[in-house]
Amino acid sequence: MPTKEIGVTTPVLEKTEPPAAPASAARVTIRGGAHLPRRRLSVPRSARRAAGPVGLVLLWFLASATGVLPESVLASPVDVARQAVELTKTGELPDAIAASGRRAATGFLIGGTVALSLSLLAGLFRLGEDVIDSSMGMFRAIPWVGLIPLFIVWFGIEETPKIALVALGVTYPLYFNIYGGIRSTDSQLVEAARMMGLGRLGLIRYVILPSALPGALVGLRYALSTAWLALVFAEQVNADAGLGYLMSNAQQYFRTDVIVLCLAVYALLGLACDFAVRVLSRRLLSWRASFDGEA
Numbered sequence: 001m002p003t004k005e006i007g008v009t010t011p012v013l014e015k016t017e018p019p020a021a022p023a024s025a026a027r028v029t030i031r032g033g034a035h036l037p038r039r040r041l042s043v044p045r046s047a048r049r050a051a052g053p054v055g056l057v058l059l060w061f062l063a064s065a066t067g068v069l070p071e072s073v074l075a076s077p078v079d080v081a082r083q084a085v086e087l088t089k090t091g092e093l094p095d096a097i098a099a100s101g102r103r104a105a106t107g108f109l110i111g112g113t114v115a116l117s118l119s120l121l122a123g124l125f126r127l128g129e130d131v132i133d134s135s136m137g138m139f140r141a142i143p144w145v146g147l148i149p150l151f152i153v154w155f156g157i158e159e160t161p162k163i164a165l166v167a168l169g170v171t172y173p174l175y176f177n178i179y180g181g182i183r184s185t186d187s188q189l190v191e192a193a194r195m196m197g198l199g200r201l202g203l204i205r206y207v208i209l210p211s212a213l214p215g216a217l218v219g220l221r222y223a224l225s226t227a228w229l230a231l232v233f234a235e236q237v238n239a240d241a242g243l244g245y246l247m248s249n250a251q252q253y254f255r256t257d258v259i260v261l262c263l264a265v266y267a268l269l270g271l272a273c274d275f276a277v278r279v280l281s282r283r284l285l286s287w288r289a290s291f292d293g294e295a
Contacts, residue, residue, distance in 0.1 A: 075257035080264065083257045092246065097265060099241040100231055103159070104269075107166025108227045114167070115174035115223075122175075123182030123212070124204065136175055144168045145233050152237065162234035169230035173222035181215025182208055214288070217281045224273040228266050 057077055063069035064076035071079070087093035118136065121128035144165065151161035185208050193207045235244020243262045250258035 071256075072254075073256070075260055079257040080260050084261050087246075087258075087261070093261075093265070096241065096243045096246050096262075097269075099245075100235065100243045101269075103162050103234070103242065104166055104227045104231050107163045107230070108170050108223065110163065111167035111170030111227075112174055112223065115171045115219075116178065118171075119175045119178035119182065123179045124208070133179065136172070140172050140176075144172075144230070148233065148237060157238040161237060162231070162239070165234040166227050166230045169226040170223045173226055174216075174219045177215045177219025177222065178212060181212030181219075184215065185211040214281075214285060217277060217284070221274055221277045224277065225270050228270045228273075232266060 060069070060074075061077050064071070064074070064078075069076075075083075084093065118132050122132040122136075123129070147168065148161070148165060151164050155161040155164060189207050189211070190203065193203050198206065231242075232244060235242045236248060239245040239248065243265055247259050247262045250256075250262070
């Protein structure tokens, strides 16, 4: 019988070309004709973060050196650095930093304890919220700097009004951030924890407090910066030691170099506290995946 030929078609493979490299990517030719993308030089983040303050200091120096910024208005950074060396040698600057640090630490501990206690009561219990939160919102509207005359009447002119002012300035940012963190806990996590048999203490320990931790750390950063800000005002009230005392004496003699030096020390102390909280946040919140900015 005649056989019928069957045609078999073989698929034709299309020649695919590798995707073209971006125009912005540099290429390096190595032996054998292969091309590898050249790694771009990147500036460390620490250098980028320091670029702003260093640039401001350089601009300040140029304005002082060229006479655009007279010395009677603002001392040059060279004079400020020279005054820092002299006050350090005499021991006045270290003693002032120690006195201010003691006031800030004591006020922060008192204000932090009060804020933590009130925020836990208001955040965990409805009765606590009804009693505490509205009162805190009312007192928050009062400018705490304006309470200095009242604190002097109540506590005198010694250390107590200064510490009380720092404690008051610390209380509000800590309270509202911890309270907001507690109340922003996902209700589905709470229900899942209850279904797994967690009691009230276990729910607070393993679900609510970890959820409130990011807000608490943000409040801690605000509270530390507010503590130093409150101390600037507090140490203007009959202080016999501290950075504010140096500033008051310098104001009487129009010593802008000492005033700027004390302000710079306040800023550096606040920056050091902020850096410590950032490091603490990375360690305590390592379990949380969050957006860290575009490269």
